Amino acid sequence: MWEVFVRGRRGLAHTHAGSLHAPDAAMALRSARDLFTRRTEGESIWVVPSTAVTASSPDEKDPFFAPSADKPYRHPTFYDIPEEVPHL
Structure with missing residues (x-):
């Protein structure tokens, strides 16, 4: 079993x-x-063996992602994004 990832276009x-x-492969x-x-x-296409994928559990969502809530600087709300920068 393989997981498939596709990139639509550059950027x-x-x-x-x-x-x-x-x-x-x-x-x-x-x-x-x-x-x-x-x-x-x-x-572009990536294929990855399914056994190589490690994922978080939806049941552990709150404790797993809670530490990121105390780092607001990681969110782009503090930055001005120029109009000429696509795909952000």
Whole structure:
């Protein structure tokens, strides 16, 4: 099982597009191209073995993310973003 991440165009982040079964990375990459970028909506594809993905649990959301609440400087609310900077 492989997790597929696709980047739509330069400057954007890769986003999770879905999962697929493949025997190896090369076949996973080819299959991901065929399944998730049929209409040329992708510029870059990442495939990652599902076993390599470590995720937080939704049940632990409050204690896991609570420490970030005391660091407001990490949020872009204090900064002026120029209009000529796209994708922010």
